[in-house]
Amino acid sequence: MYKLGYRIKCERRVMIRPTEMFDNIDWNNDLTIKTPAISDIPQIGKLFFESYSGGIDYEVFGHQSLEEATINAEKVLNTYKSNNILDGSTLVFDKNTNELIAACMAGISGYCDNDFSEIGEVAVKPAYRKLGIASNMIKKALTNLKKISPATILCVTIGNPAEGLYHKMGFFSGVKFTNMYLR
Numbered sequence: 001m002y003k004l005g006y007r008i009k010c011e012r013r014v015m016i017r018p019t020e021m022f023d024n025i026d027w028n029n030d031l032t033i034k035t036p037a038i039s040d041i042p043q044i045g046k047l048f049f050e051s052y053s054g055g056i057d058y059e060v061f062g063h064q065s066l067e068e069a070t071i072n073a074e075k076v077l078n079t080y081k082s083n084n085i086l087d088g089s090t091l092v093f094d095k096n097t098n099e100l101i102a103a104c105m106a107g108i109s110g111y112c113d114n115d116f117s118e119i120g121e122v123a124v125k126p127a128y129r130k131l132g133i134a135s136n137m138i139k140k141a142l143t144n145l146k147k148i149s150p151a152t153i154l155c156v157t158i159g160n161p162a163e164g165l166y167h168k169m170g171f172f173s174g175v176k177f178t179n180m181y182l183r
Contacts, residue, residue, distance in 0.1 A: 005183045011158040012178075015171035019117065019146040022139040028131070032093040033140075035086050036077060036103070043100045044077065044091070045070025051102075051123035073105075076120050080107030087144040088117060090137045094128075101128045104137035106145060106152070117141075117149035122162065134162070138169050 027033055036044065049069035064072070080086055088106035093099060105121040119141055124134050145152055154171065156163045167173075 010178070011176060012155050013158055013163070013176045014153055014155050014174040015163075015166050016116070016151055016153045016174050017142075017169070017171045018151050019142050019149055020170075021146055022143045025136050025139050025143075026132075027136060030095050031101075031133075032095050032098075034091045034093065036089050036091050036105070037086075038077065038081070040091060040100075041074045041077060042070060044073035044103055044105075047100050047103055047123050047125065048073055048121065051125055076105045079109050080105060080120070085144075085148075087147075088119075088141045090140050092133055092137065101125045102133045102137060104134070104141050106141040108149060114151070115149055117145040117152045119152060119154040122154075134165060135169060138166075 034040075046066065046069070049064065049066045052064070052069070077086070077089070080089060086107065088104075090102075090104045091100055092102035094101050102124040103121065104119060104123075106117060106119040108115065108117050109120065119138065122134055122137065142152060153174070154166065156166060158176065
């Protein structure tokens with residue numbers, strides 16, 4: 001491929017695990033947990049914009065504007081809403097500031113074989129990372145998606161620190177794929 005002028009843009013990995021019921025998800029009392037609604041799209045877009053800035057995906061794919069991040073949030077939310085319930089998705093607010101600090105967008109997109117569900121986005125503001133919020137959102141997604149799907153997949157850019165969290169959460173590494181571009 002290199003002889004033909006192609007170069008690697010990024011490498012991503014599909015990860016999969018069975019859905020599972022988690023009985024006790026231990027949320028911090030300073031947090032408010034909510035299922036997203038279409039009216040939350042502007043806040044979700046802002047969260048995506050702030051959470052992903054400076055991360056590996058922005059290094060690879062380029063920096064999105066706030067408007068582009070909001071369009072992405074709307075697209076993801078509408079995809080899951082149109083194919084099933086939004087119960088697999090979670091919004092997390094700081095009770096003290098009423099600020100959206102984390103989101104997990106999950107459901108069935110219709111692009112996966114075997115009716116597998118997917119986790120399309122996991123975003124946590126940098127100041128709230130390493131507090132177990134992402135793990136709890138994934139547990140909630142897996143629990144709620146168990147009703148409609150035997151397994152859940154996600155895609156992660158290789159080199160993203162979140163890949164380690166997904167391994168800890170029981171996701172198995174699957175197919176690696178490479179996006180290329182013609183120079």
